[in-house]
Every structure is written in structure tokens, then in C-alpha cells.
């Protein structure tokens with residue numbers, strides 16, 4: 001199947017999952033997870049109508065950006081961002097999904113302040129409490145949202161999670177349900193520099209499940225581009 005056909009199929013499944021959950025299909029933004037795919041393949045996905053491109057690696061993003069791969073859609077950074085690379089990402093990526101520590105927030109604040117701009121971010125939650133994964137613990141969230149008030153050049157736009165690898169998509173339901181609750185509960189309170197707009201969760205294997213639990217940004221790679229080859 002071509003990239004265009006895959007995007008069409010993913011869109012249809014997103015729409016069906018949204019309607020089944022009593023939601024409008026337009027509420028759900030499709031982020032193409034473009035890692036390892038070259039500029040030409042990224043352009044095909046953009047032409048096929050993905051809403052956003054999401055990259056994982058700074059160097060790869062800069063190369064494809066220089067080749068005009070993302071023209072026509074916003075660019076997001078969805079990978080693990082190292083503090084020494086924030087300068088290259090701030091202002092280029094419209095939204096940074098995986099912000100996972102206060103130290104990274106401080107580095108982002110400094111970079112955004114130096115560039116005189118306001119950077120949108122999502123806070124990553126380690127929803128499976130996995131030692132191998134980064135992200136805030138759910139119970140840390142209120143304190144972090146409170147601390148966001150100090151970062152006048154950052155705007156927290158919501159939450160992101162990558163649940164544990166499961167054998168079947170429905171095994172992720174408890175994690176997605178917990179994320180939805182965190183998103184709603186913490187969104188009800190008023191914090192400075194926080195607007196709980198986006199819940200980024202769901203990948204190729206489980207985006208329909210995520211949509212059932214309130215995801216409004218799904219990050220889909222394999223189902224659009226096919227299996228990745230890391231060389």
C-alpha cells in the first residue's frame with residue numbers, strides 16, 4: 001500500500017474510533033511519526049493530509065527541514081530531548097511532546113527567553129512507572145504545573161504518554177484511562193502558563209484505544225510508512 005492509501009485508512013479508523021466514543025473526528029490530530037523516513041516520503045504523507053509531522057532526532061529533523069520536507073504542516077518534536085540540544089529545537093518545533101524533567105523545562109525556558117519567543121510543550125507522564133522510561137510520575141504533576149508559573153516563556157499545552165509495550169492493544173486501556181483522568185482533573189484547575197488542550201497518546205498499534213480514552217493527538221509511524229529500517 002502507498003503512503004497515501006495508508007493515511008486514508010488511518011484517517012478512516014480515527015474517524016470510526018472517534019464516532020464510537022461520541023467524539024467528532026475533526027477533534028483528533030494525526031501526527032505522522034516520520035523518524036527514519038526521508039524527505040520525499042515525508043512529503044508524500046503531508047500531501048496525503050496528515051495534520052502534523054513529528055520527529056524524534058534533532059539532527060534528522062534539521063536535515064529534513066533544510067530539504068523542505070515539512071512544508072505545509074506544523075512540525076513537532078516527539079522524541080527524547082537532551083538539554084544540550086534545546087537551542088536547535090526551540091522555535092523550530094511548534095510543540096515539544098516529551099518534556100520529562102524540571103531541568104529540561106529550565107533549559108527550554110532559557111532558550112525560549114533568549115530567542116524572545118514562547119515555546120509550547122507537553123509534559124510526558126511515565127504512566128506505566130517503568131524505570132526504563134522517562135517522564136513525570138502522575139503524583140508529581142500538580143507540583144510541576146504549579147512550577148510552570150515560573151516559566152514565562154513556556155506554555156504547557158497538555159500531556160503525553162507512551163504506555164508499556166503490550167501484547168494486545170486492549171491491555172493499554174488502564175493506562176489510557178489513567179491518562180484521561182489526569183488530563184481532565186489537572187485541566188480543571190487554574191495554573192499560570194498552563195492550557196490543558198492536548199492529550200498526545202496512541203501509536204500504530206493502539207491509537208483507536210487511545211481515542212476511546214480522550215486522546216486528541218495520535219502519533220502514527222508504522223501504519224503510515226510501513227516498518228522502519230534503522231541502518
Ligand SMILES: *Cc1c(COP(=O)(O)O)cnc(C)c1O
Nearest residue numbers: 033056078203204219220221222
Ligand atoms: C516512533 C514513535 C511513534 C510511532 O510509532 P509507531 O508504532 O511506528 O506508530 C510515536 N511516538 C513516538 C514518541 C515515537 O518515537
